[in-house]
Amino acid sequence: MQVVEGSYAIAHAVKRCRPDVISAYPITPQTHIVEDLAQFVADGELECEFVPVDSEHSAMSVALGASAVGARAYSASTSQGLALMWEVLYNVSGMRLPVVMTAVNRAMSAPLSIWNDQQDTIGARDSGWIQIYVEDIQEAHDAMIQGYKIAESKDVMLPLMVCADGFILTHTYEPVVLAEQIEVDDFLPPYEPEYFLSVDNPLSFGCFAEPDKYMEFRYMQHEAMDRARIKIKEVADEFGKAFGRYYGGLIEGYNLDGAEIVLLTFGSIIGTIKEVVDREKNVGILKIRSYRPFPLVEIRDALKDAKVVAVIEKDFSAGFEGALFTDVKAALYNHINDLKMLGFVVGLGGRDVRADDILEIIKRSKSAMDGGITDEWQFIGLRGELL
Amino acid sequence: MKNLFASGHRACGGCGMAIAIKLILEATGENVFVVSPTGCLEIVSSPYPETSWRVPWIHSLFENAASVASGIEAGLKALGRKDEGKVLAIGGDGGTADIGMGALSGMFERGHDVTYICYDNEAYMNTGVQRSSMTPIGASATTTPAGKVSYGEIHPKKDLVSIAVAHGLGYVASASVGYAADLMDKVKKAVDHDGPSFIHLHSSCCTGWRHPSSKTVEVMRLAVLTGLWPLYEVVDGEVVNVKRLAKRLPVEDYLKTQGRFSHLFKTDEGAEVIRQIQAMADANAEQYGLDLDIEE
Amino acid sequence: MKLRIGAIADPGTSVVNLTGGWRTEIPRITPELCIRCFNCVIYCPESAVKYSDKEGIYFDYDYCKGCGICSNECSGHAIYMEMEEK
Structure with missing residues (x-):
């Protein structure tokens, strides 16, 4: 157990998940998470493409493109940044790409406030993302690892956001058990999607649906959410057995x-x-x-x-x-x-x-x-x- | 022809964009990942479960093609699949020069190995010919219509090539669907270039420009021959391979072919706008050295 | 046909959409006038103008929308458009 900042614990957990592509745009109080990840890359501790983009809209779009070629993708944001991502959030879930992000909870402007409440992620409630809210830093760390396993499950294939209260969980220090690589590797299999962009099987992603099909695509997202209900519980149980920590299922x-x-x-x-x-x-x-x-x-x-x-x-x-x-x-x-x-x-x-x-x-x-x-x-x- | 853009797409008959895509893919071959923003191209090519693409293709949103392409490039790199194919984004003028400008600038600045081709049909065609920042002076668009006290669009086009060059890109070119061999040659150079590259491609929309569908290629060629659409490359910041014109035609020859400019020929004010457009062509000729007879 | 998640489509499937039905004018060729410039093949937006050594230039009327670019761009004036009887 180590006393670390919440952001560090989250970044550490993300690192242990071996993301292929991380894309983010800085916004308080999400910054420490992505700074820590950038440092891991700079220090050679994490091999991944870190794409520091021009906006949150681009951050999630980069994650989308990366996920579509079969890469494990990560982003993080909060508040106005999450709002700027809004359009892409719906797109990622509709395209059934299991991007995982940390949504740091912060109030929405105006008036501008960098401080915590949960208005931002509540607004993203209907975007088709799984939303897991966490209570403390250890749970935030653990939820990132669980998150990829839930999102990438063949039954689910939905993006997932871990919602963690800004400052309270990102800028405070607590004793945290930081996961070892071997533990996470045992728990979380590599991402091997059934469909991905490749020249060997040149599929088209992001086709449009006419009224005779759109409703069924949306219903399929709903069915996937229903299956996620079961998966979240299963993964919480598996995590409990593997790591000895359990926070409940749903x-x-x-x-x-x-x-x-x-x-x-x-x-x-x-x-x-x-x-x-x-x-x-x-x-x-x-x-x-x-x-x-x-x-x-x-x-x-x-x-x-x-x-x-x-x-x-x-x-x-x-x-x-x-x-x-x-x-x-x-x-x-x-x-x-x-x-x-x-x-x-x-x-x-x-x-x-x-x-x-x-x-x-x-x-x-x-x-x-x-x-x-x-x-x-x-x-x-x-x-x-x-x- | 490789036919990597399959028949059965739903573009209007005589669509310049459809010719563009076919020629672009002819040049790249099959080892290419294509990203398209929302727009005519995406709509005509991808009504699920149909797609016209025989290369891996993705459409996400209107303003993020450059970012999605960045993500694809980063993903391929991370997965050790960089050699599998080039990454190409093909967007219209709205998705590129207006709503997608920030993402495009970011993609350029970060140095992603992506070729971005803007097919510029000079308005929001998919939604019904609303003006974009690329609608030329004097053109009547549905949100800058010609009227009793208006001659249509009043602002000049953005200079996309210069914007790309200002980002330090090693390969930037203008091209026209009216010059197929030149276009394919430039596409090959662009995708073979390491790092970001950009092609600004003039592409007629016969529906929006209001000319007969059979005249698409001819009209685009006239844009070049009047000096309104100079063809050139910018390699490492230097303008090279300018297409010289033996006898540059008056801009009326181009303008009169299209309904979007027809009002200019009816009033004195229109005549003044035509003079203004001629001055722009003359300035292009001066800037790029278009006129052979002056130079030699 | 069951839907595939994410509206992901198989390559080149638009060929089921026979756009020839859009046509009002139809291209015809006078083969002896063809000088093999291939402008028709290059500029056809539908990839509906084909060439083989045996048949020379020919049209895939399943997809030809009758736009007339092939005729307009024909260097030898070999291709002409006529109203299609339906």
């Missing part, structure tokens, strides 16, 4: 036994919530690891005995509510209808989420459970004096 429960109030969330905030929950009775945590594919069945099962679920997230859809909250409600409707559901927005643009905020959420959840009136969806930690 979800992970914490103190769920007998919990009347369940705090449902994803990302690094879970660390803070665990500290609080440890001192509370009958309050558990449901962590969402895989946001896409969405763990419908697992959530229903995990919440079947709960009385209140409080969904906590660092994003929202202006004019409606938090995206995760909407999704959880949709997943439970017609299945568990006597459960009270509350949504809380916290920590936008790097606002600290303190233990007191979590206590406030638990207090409001208790009040709701006891029949008290509370808003179904609300912001926590707003500075009223500024409004």
Whole structure:
């Protein structure tokens, strides 16, 4: 175990996956990851083509081209950079290219903020990428390795983004077990796609589909996501056996036994919530690891005995509510209808989420459970004096 | 002919681009990876499950052909397959000079071993002849239409060759679909050149330029013969192999063949624009030394 | 036919699309006038003008769209266009 910066741990894991092509454009707080990777290449520790491009749009396009010739490709970005990639994200998933990226979570401008929330990756929710949200640096490191195995699986063939909270998981230092090359080589086979660009079999990639076929291509992506549901769990189990670390498959429960109030969330905030929950009775945590594919069945099962679920997230859809909250409600409707559901927005643009905020959420959840009136969806930690 | 661009594609009859692709692939042979941005070329050649390509081909998006080509080149290098084939991007003027300019500049600057060919039909043809930065002065396009108080496009074309040369490229050329042997010769030189190379290829769209489909090659040749489309190469920064003209024709000979310029022949203001276009041809002649009778 | 993931197509499959049906005018050749400049072969956008030693220049009417470039570019005025009877 070594004490390293989160970005270094992520870069190290990527290196161990032996990517053929890395392409990235610098944006805070993603920079340390790609700087570390560039240094590995400069030091001869990693043999790969490192392509420092002109924009994030190009970064993902380079990854796309590389993946199409059968190379293992990697990129990383965040926030505005991820937004500039948007168009290519859809393209990569539609072309069924298993590019893996680290999506460092950062707020969207305006106003400009380099700090953490999850609005950026929530916006990429529908792009056809698998989204795995991680809680700590070790999980971020491990998820990169799992990520390639899931994405490149013949049943799946979908791109995957590991979503890691900016600064909190990229610029802090923690003790991390850094994977050895031999371990990763045993776990992750080389990328051998069924279809790739070659002069021996000169296929055409990126054809267009007319209305008599487009819908079926989209449905095939949906089916692949369904198969990814199984694959993510399998790979988590295999990883657990090989490395001795397990974070759950699609979800992970914490103190769920007998919990009347369940705090449902994803990302690094879970660390803070665990500290609080440890001192509370009958309050558990449901962590969402895989946001896409969405763990419908697992959530229903995990919440079947709960009385209140409080969904906590660092994003929202202006004019409606938090995206995760909407999704959880949709997943439970017609299945568990006597459960009270509350949504809380916290920590936008790097606002600290303190233990007191979590206590406030638990207090409001208790009040709701006891029949008290509370808003179904609300912001926590707003500075009223500024409004 | 090798027929690496298969028949059955859906380009309009008389399409200059279709001739261009056929000639380009004739020159490269089969060991080539082709990237096309979104546009006419992609649309006419790839309605799934049909494709006209007999070489490995990829279309991704509108503005990223140069980046995808960079990725293919990097991927082939990383996989030890660099010798398998050359990498070629073929995009229209919109995908190259407008929306794809940043990606193209990046590809040039990073020195990828990619040949980029811009087939320039001087407007967004696939979406219905909207103007691009490559639409010539005086042409009526659907977003710069000629009208009672307008003579159409008012801005000159970008000088793509100079832009490429400014990136320090070792091989850059202008070419025309009207000069097949010259085009194929330049394509061979470009793909054989190590590092990025660029060809700016004049390519008529009979639908958008509004001339009979049978006149495609003739019209493109007139662009060269009037001095509006000089043919030359720039090798290591030096202009070489300029196609000299024994008797340069007046620009009217070119303009009058096409409906997009027909309004210029109806008004005094149009006549003034024609004089302006003639001045551009004269400037080309001066800059590139096009006129044989003046030189010798 | 089942769809292949990613809309990936096999090479040269557009040949199933017989574009000859688009044609209104059809090219014909007067062989004795042909001077074998091959402009028709070189400039046909459809690769529908062919040549063999035995047959000389001939047309693949499955794909010829009748654009008339072959006729326009013909150095010997050997190729002419006529309205096609359908």
